[in-house]
Amino acid sequence: MEDDRLWKFSRPAWLNSAWARNVGVYSAGALFSLAFYVLLDSAVWSKSALNQSDVHVNFVDWLPFIFSSLGMLIINSVEKTRLSGDSFSYSGSGVAWKARVVLFLGFAALAGGMAGGIVVFVLKFAVPEVGWPMLGMGVENIVANALVGLSTVILWISQNMEDEYSYNLSL
Amino acid sequence: MPTAGLKTIIALSFVLAVGFLLVILSCALWKVYYPLLVVATYVLAPVPNWVCGRWANPDDFVESSGNAVLDLGRFCTGFLVVMGIALPAVLAHSHLIDIGAMVMCIIGGLLIYGTIISFGMFFQEEQEF
Numbered sequence A: 001m002e003d004d005r006l007w008k009f010s011r012p013a014w015l016n017s018a019w020a021r022n023v024g025v026y027s028a029g030a031l032f033s034l035a036f037y038v039l040l041d042s043a044v045w046s047k048s049a050l051n052q053s054d055v056h057v058n059f060v061d062w063l064p065f066i067f068s069s070l071g072m073l074i075i076n077s078v079e080k081t082r083l084s085g086d087s088f089s090y091s092g093s094g095v096a097w098k099a100r101v102v103l104f105l106g107f108a109a110l111a112g113g114m115a116g117g118i119v120v121f122v123l124k125f126a127v128p129e130v131g132w133p134m135l136g137m138g139v140e141n142i143v144a145n146a147l148v149g150l151s152t153v154i155l156w157i158s159q160n161m162e163d164e165y166s167y168n169l170s171l
Numbered sequence B: 001m002p003t004a005g006l007k008t009i010i011a012l013s014f015v016l017a018v019g020f021l022l023v024i025l026s027c028a029l030w031k032v033y034y035p036l037l038v039v040a041t042y043v044l045a046p047v048p049n050w051v052c053g054r055w056a057n058p059d060d061f062v063e064s065s066g067n068a069v070l071d072l073g074r075f076c077t078g079f080l081v082v083m084g085i086a087l088p089a090v091l092a093h094s095h096l097i098d099i100g101a102m103v104m105c106i107i108g109g110l111l112i113y114g115t116i117i118s119f120g121m122f123f124q125e126e127q128e129f
Helices: A018-047 A059-077 A095-126 A132-160 A164-170 B006-028 B036-044 B047-056 B065-093 B099-122
Strands: none
Touching (some): A018 B065, A059 A095, A059 A132, A095 A132, B006 B099, B065 B099
16 A cells, blocks of 8 residues: 555545446546437437427537537547656656646646536527427536536546556557 | 468358358448448457557567557447447438348457457467567
8 A cells, every 4th residue: 555645545446446446437427428329319309390499509509519529538548658757767857747737727728618518508599598398408508517527527537547556558 | 370271261251242242231231331331440459459469579678568459459349349349220220221231240259359350360470479
């Protein structure tokens, strides 16, 4: 057991296996796919014959999702080991600082996408008091952005499981 | 790894045929040919894993970027597998296809994908070293 541990409870042993890691990555992809198709469903439903109102999904509804996905891409492209590498010698010239700035931009885009989904829902659907079957398009927008956030969290956690043990197993 | 004989091949091809039958029937019965997209999705689903598995070059112990490439492949595969289920659901929600067509097409797609996966598992070349 390492000595520089902060928390009382250590991670359970099964969380450290390569199997749990792979399942995490697969389910992150599945959740992202679910988010995309929930939003696509609202767009397709908006143009179908079932939608008899004037409310339609256009580019504004896609914008929060684009920002969320961009944030997810940025967050998961950063090399995690550089983040805590300030005390190590190999991360000179402020690599950890750069990683933190880029990571901050990524989280800002993710949170901005989430907030944008709620803004679209409020301004376009809740305030004009759109009726229920049309209100579903706004709800699907929020759900899609929340799923992108969840997918990011799962991908982040499963990439952080990468230690010597799982690395050897996955080879 | 269990040894795969002639019976496995026959059973797998039978399941594959049933899967294609269900998907094509779900298109032809209602004369709406959108569900054929599911076949393309499930055929494409294992491709990112294979491509990234080659790309990652598992001989390389020092470079840790191989793991990230493998993760990218797994992410894309997970995306495509859920796409095969979500696409008929989206189409059925907007009444572009019937509910019955959606159910048949999802079951058929899962059979096709299961065949591809188990074929890859049974007949994998032993290249562990």
